[in-house]
Amino acid sequence: MKKIEHLGIAVHDLEVSNALFEKILGVPHYKIEEVASEGVKTSFFKAGPNKIELLQALDDNSPVAKFLAKRGEGVHHIAFAVDDIVAEIERLTHEGFTVLNKIPKKGADNKLVAFLHPKGTNGVLIELCQEDPLSKLESRKE
Numbered sequence: 001m002k003k004i005e006h007l008g009i010a011v012h013d014l015e016v017s018n019a020l021f022e023k024i025l026g027v028p029h030y031k032i033e034e035v036a037s038e039g040v041k042t043s044f045f046k047a048g049p050n051k052i053e054l055l056q057a058l059d060d061n062s063p064v065a066k067f068l069a070k071r072g073e074g075v076h077h078i079a080f081a082v083d084d085i086v087a088e089i090e091r092l093t094h095e096g097f098t099v100l101n102k103i104p105k106k107g108a109d110n111k112l113v114a115f116l117h118p119k120g121t122n123g124v125l126i127e128l129c130q131e132d133p134l135s136k137l138e139s140r141k142e
């Protein structure tokens, strides 16, 4: 794993939290993106070389809605950048971790993502993140 790609923070109201994090970080969010498959609306901030992802739930059954109901607002996951997500999924599965999706799925900000169950990782939800190679081709079409 190369570095922390982003830190995910669950929030009730994206608009309110966008204003809050703009005050904290001194920069506005650079992107808002819905990921319907995850049931979230996200916004992204850059703090120097680091990225923060705010997550608001789109529906009551989404992972973020459940998290908010159980634990309230706060750090939801840590995402690590990897070069080869398929190889990392294999490696971590062999190490005995529960990879929640064995096939990488499309995340936000042009990434392919996979999650490790927090029960096997000291209670921290871990996201693996690889740059989606197709996203370069998609942006060329525009």
Ligand SMILES: C[C@@H](C(=O)O)C(=O)SCCNC(=O)CCNC(=O)[C@H](O)C(C)(C)COP(=O)(O)OP(=O)(O)OC[C@H]1O[C@@H](n2cnc3c(N)ncnc32)[C@H](O)[C@@H]1OP(=O)(O)O
Binding pocket: 008, 035, 038, 040, 042, 053, 055, 063, 064, 066, 067, 070, 076, 077, 079, 100, 106, 107, 108, 109, 111, 113, 115, 117, 118, 119, 123, 124, 125, 127
């Ligand atoms: C867009 C994308 C991107 O960056 O590109 C994203 O980040 S999407 C980010 C949103 N998507 C995801 O989170 C997808 C991966 N997450 C999941 O599949 C789910 O949230 C699970 C982690 C499997 C939990 O789902 P489940 O239905 O089992 O919920 P549950 O409420 O019964 O939770 C089971 C236990 O896990 C704990 N738990 C749940 N979410 C947690 C989290 N984020 N961090 C630490 N612990 C967590 C609960 O408190 C509970 O513990 P106790 O048993 O002790 O009470």
Ligand SMILES: [Co+2]
Binding pocket: 006, 008, 053, 077, 079, 127
């Ligand atoms: Co994330």
